Amino acid sequence: MPNRFQVAVLVSGSGSNLQAIIDASADPSYAAEVCVVIADRPGIRALQRAGDAGIPTAVVPWSLGREPATARVCATADRFGANALVLAGFSRILAPEAIARFPTRIVNVHPSLLPAFPATIHAVREAIEHGVKVTGVTVHFVTEDVDAGPIIAQEAVCVAPGDTVATLHARMQEVEHRLYPAVVHALGRGRLRTEGRTVVWREEA
Ligand code: GRF
Numbered sequence: 001m002p003n004r005f006q007v008a009v010l011v012s013g014s015g016s017n018l019q020a021i022i023d024a025s026a027d028p029s030y031a032a033e034v035c036v037v038i039a040d041r042p043g044i045r046a047l048q049r050a051g052d053a054g055i056p057t058a059v060v061p062w063s064l065g066r067e068p069a070t071a072r073v074c075a076t077a078d079r080f081g082a083n084a085l086v087l088a089g090f091s092r093i094l095a096p097e098a099i100a101r102f103p104t105r106i107v108n109v110h111p112s113l114l115p116a117f118p119a120t121i122h123a124v125r126e127a128i129e130h131g132v133k134v135t136g137v138t139v140h141f142v143t144e145d146v147d148a149g150p151i152i153a154q155e156a157v158c159v160a161p162g163d164t165v166a167t168l169h170a171r172m173q174e175v176e177h178r179l180y181p182a183v184v185h186a187l188g189r190g191r192l193r194t195e196g197r198t199v200v201w202r203e204e205a
Contacts, residue, residue, distance in 0.1 A: 005188030006035040008082035010073065010090040015046025016173060017088035017109060017180050022053045024181035031188030036080035038073055040092050056080060062092050070095035074102070086184055087142065091121055096144050104194055106142035107187065109180045111172050113154055114138040118147035124169045127159065134158055135168070137175045139183045141194065152183050152192060152199045 004025075009018050018037060024030050037050035037057045050057045058076045062069050074097060077085060085098065087108040098106060112123040113136040120126060127135040136156040143149035155175050159168060186192055191202045 004033040005031050005083050006081045007032050007084050007086045007184060007188075008036045008038055008073075008077035008080060009034050009050075009086045009088050010038050010040075010092075011044065011046035011088055012040050012091040013044055013046060013089045015044070015049045015089065017176055018046050019049050020177035021086065021088070021181050021184055022049065022055070024185065030181075031185045034086075035082055036076060038076055040069070040090070046089070066093065067095045067097065070098050074098055077102075084184075084187060085142075086180075088180070093146055094142065099142065099144055104141055104192075105187075107152065107183060108140055108142050108147070108149075109176055110138045110140065110147050111169065111176070112136065112138065113156065114140060114147055114151060124172065125165045128163060128165060128168060132159060135172070137172055137179055139180055141199070150194050150197050150199045152186075153179050155179055 009021065011018055022034055025033050034055050037046065037055055039047050039059050040062050042059050047057050060069050060072045064072065084105040085102050110123065112127060117123040117126045134156050136154055138151055139153045140151045141149040157172050157175055186201060189204060191204060193200045193202060
């Protein structure tokens with residue numbers, strides 16, 4: 001389906017959020033299409049998912065160094081015609097070049113209600129250890145400060161007595177798999193306008 005908003009999805013792991021976006025894009029009315037999946041390591045489930053869906057893949061090892069690796073990610077995304085970068089369980093911090101090349105066109109999903117528990121890959125465990133009663137999912141624009149960009153969408157998830165990292169994360173991922181494709185669709189429709197720190201959702205035309 002040509003003319004749809006093209007997204008490069010960046011992954012490091014299982015790729016269940018990637019899968020949710022791929023599944024959403026099967027609907028022709030969905031605004032976005034995954035043009036390439038870029039991983040920081042080979043052999044991960046996310047790359048299998050991309051392959052199964054017939055989506056091109058690339059591996060950019062972070063052993064290159066952050067700046068050279070970021071440059072290669074941007075060049076790969078450009079080569080496949082990406083309009084935006086969608087970070088979906090991507091465990092690396094992009095160098096400033098990426099933010100300059102894709103201004104307000106990089107989004108991330110984080111498993112906490114930011115600004116709580118930022119800049120960690122253990123946000124779910126830290127929330128349980130802190131004893132919070134409510135945590136949740138945040139989708140935000142990526143800026144140079146890690147997990148501190150303007151918030152696009154959030155949804156709360158209650159912590160149940162006896163929750164483990166696995167049980168709580170599983171409920172949070174159900175939310176992610178609904179929320180993240182919805183944000184990517186809105187981005188593709190040009191509905192997200194940033195006013196300072198506030199992201200305003202325009203009405204769908
Ligand atoms: C998600 O929980 C996301 O919030 C976090 O990493 C996890 C990635 O999961 N950034 P998956 O690879 O999409 O299954």
